[in-house]
Amino acid sequence: MNTKTYLLFLLLICSLLTAKAQDLDDLKGNWYTRDGSNELQLMIAEDYALYKAGIWEIVGFENGKLKLNNLDSETELTLKRDGNTVELKADGVSIVLQNFKSKNIADRTVGTTDVSNDFFKKDQVVLQGVFIAKDTMPLTISIIYNHAFSEGQKKFVEEVGEDGRFKVIFPLANPQPIMVSVGDAFFYYLSTPGAKQAMVIDEASFGGGWTTVKKIDFMGDLAVENEEFRVLQPEYMKIRNYTESDSLQKALEPDAYMDYRLKLWQSHHRFYENYFDSIPTSAFIQDYSLRDVRTYAADDLRRYIWLHNQDRSGGRIVPVDVSDEYLDKVVSLMPDEIGDLMTDHYPYLTREFTMPMMPRENKVIHDLKLDYVYDFLSNKAVSEGNRLTVNQWREKELERENTYGSLSFVGDMKPIFEANKEEILDIQKKVNWDHLINKVSGLSAVQRSSIIATYLDMNFATRGIQVPDYIQAKLEDLDLVPSVLDGINQNIADFEILKNARFVQGVEIAEASGNILSELKSKYKGKVVYIDVWATWCGPCIGEFVNMKRIKESKLEDVVYVYLCAQSDKKSFDIMVKKHELTGDNYFLDDKQYQKFDLEVGISGFPTYMVITKDGKLVREGIKRPSAGEELVKQLQGFASRN
Template structure:
């Protein structure tokens, strides 16, 4: 009878204190803040929890009390109820929570995140979370985002386990919008360098087609910027209802330039009026307001630049760009301010790329004309036989007469010459484009001007493996670029120069594979203390620590081996940095699959991570000093060696 009474009490407590979520979610309970911000505070599943932006293994001590474990860390938390109120407790900390999100948001508290010190801050984002699948579990989750100083998108992916859990670590240089893709769920969230964030994605709330734009997605956010991301979750589908995307798309093709300019500026003002009205109706954080209003302006500027190549439509599979008046371009430039915070606008990187490319027919005609002159002069300086010289003259005569390029009659001699000198000829367009670009950006503010230059150099040189000419390098100081953007360009130039040296550092050992890393190290270095540095090529703090490597190794006690584990990086960048800092030691370059296996065992929460493998083969991961700590690390290593 006593056992039955206890069981009844347990069931009553479970159903009264802990509301049951729908069984298909495989989530037992979710708890949110009670101030209207709807920040996820705790998620409980069968044997794990999402708490403080981390995934924890979980044991239920007794109803309402839980032990959370994450490697060497343990936390005991509890959920209690007093009257109609619920409380989440950890030690002396007790906060009010509720099992559902608030629906009355008129008096909600708003986010107060300040991102002003997060620009040009090379750091990483630790994103963890849970996918609740619609049908079968997605196998991967990816984050995708643009960069204001380069051409391509950046993408990082990770596997999703059979319970829907995932973890991603990716670099970020400034606060911006990031896209997430997991199965049929595609959405964006806002992040910043150094953020620790978590989310729960309910895939069934995502629909296909145009309806997806205005459908409210079911997402939970935890950790940094959780409140702002919850605000944007509610705001975005409302904005999509007034975005007028399809109307704008049709008018881009129908209206003349100045008419489209008038329409698009008017639409921008409509968007800004919508945001201001929304902000008057419901409390919203300063950051959400700023991103929205800046985004409306940059979105308009991007649409106006896109008009140039969209207005003419497609003919025979090719776009037909059009010319626009100078006054049109001047109005677009007015929308490109010198505020650093414009980088946060979702369309900023796209706008910079649009501005970088010479799209207008008049631009292309001028540039190609100059390129043809350079080509003719180049050929005339070569030692050509009479047939080749006549072929060049015949080609250039047609050019001077204005024969369309697709109607040129090219002899076999000319085709052969063009093939022989292809590398030299292909550089001529870049040579004439550079001064054109400098003239084009002279009236831009400092930040967009610097962004255009960085993007141009990445687009035409670094990303395609070409060396930036010295003539351009020597002009960079004269252009008056934002110093931090100029430093990024200079660093990439140095990296390229170093990368040309094919000889690898001769005393560096690179493991053949990343399997059973610690076993490999122990077997190869018996009786040694092994200092392990887990790093990534894009990790600013990792690279800063490398500056202390030489001093560390000079002062370290005998019997210490240094090992480096590089993950989530490109092989070329890995080799480049090892050369740059002369990282003597044993190296492991992990594939994504190898890193995920390594991470399952060691729960890496960010880069850099420092570990020590003792002489006895025991792994120590807590309290390990960084190379920059100097004598502190030396004393720590001496202590392990002397044991």
């Protein structure tokens, strides 16, 4: 081959390579459905793609075929671009996408997701995506949401990669709005138990407040509904009148504020009805929106009780009384419908009911506590001096103002209180409980259930205190929603396990080091290590524990079992390990340890099973679950037979 021919050959090769590179470059970007729903179907970046609500590594591109891998599986997409559209073929299905969002939404296709069976369904949400930073890439992304049956918010924090990629796995019991905070971006989106979702967040669009539409793309479960929500919410925020309502909450008398707030609710309701008449909107978004403005009104009316005097008292909480008619109106805004649990304001409203706030309410509670404690101390064998002290204390307590429902034990009463502290505290808890039961007796089953569950969480579970017998004996008679009652009883049973099961034969709680995989490879060199990565809130994880017991009964030679618990509460971990007798090494990974572990192995959800072979290699693909039974036994025997 002469020099000229050789150079022409090299030029041809370079041209072909350049053409292929340009072909892939031409496909980079975001590709959406063309039916007006603007659902993100595919995003192609430099070395990865977002597809089917997951992040995939690009392993090859040739002749219009894009090969992807995400640790768990491989897939191939056939792509053919034509102007602003691309034809995508995968798994025998062809769809034409466009690289822009449709601006005309008057004829859009709406979401069809039915979440009616997703309530009280404990499961995980897997959220993946890409953050496009306007400047410096943030280190973390936070997922925050309210829980209808507990005291505070739930929060999960994960790292954001240098290229903006992120993944968060978190538990969810009901469909509901989720807060996302990353960099300057802060917004709500909607999720449901078991959802697999993805999003692309453009930080530069988060500068105009709540009334501007943000640049967020959605993929996976509820993607179409979330796109509807993204466009709808800024319009609602324009007429929400939050500042005016907040000011009038502090300025108007109770009945005047109630009249104002009910009219505002009706205004919000009309806005949504008019919007839904003019813009196609899914049944889910319509239902959620109308429920949310109603529970928002009820919550504002309850919040009035403790917010009204806040400015006058220098920021201190000084509650006010409202009439029974006022309270009845609040209750009328809370029908017996499970669907209300998915609204943003329902958890706040529930917590408002659990706490006695009004002065007249606290006066009743205080006087009952005083009567019961006084009777208790009067019947005790005390000296004449102490009896006189108790009588004087009672007179002072009857005259004391602003008690907030609590008794005061100071001066000469302090040693008497300390000597009888446990009994006195029990008496006061009993009064609080009796008052709550009387308070919720006229409410619906859904309202009553959420209030009781929240009260028990606030006053016992989060404080590590056992639920008293008199409460346990009453629960069955309260006509609670069965799934809520089951959850309460389970929490009580779990507390008993933690309290009594100090040691379980064969269960080892180990301290995790900086690199858990390196530690396991070193500790069990020459052994096959079967690893179960789980979370305390993961139903499928817990369901596999009984199957694992059967696997262990096979007594496989050179096989050890290790449990790695992550994204969980440490106290719940301690309970679960003892409750399910997880014999073997048990490690609890804190957030930093889990993030490091996840970066190394790529957890796509819970449970995840993997094996470390005798020669220290990590195998993820194809590892059987314990429920596979004999198949897993044979698989582990196969690993053990290799030297």
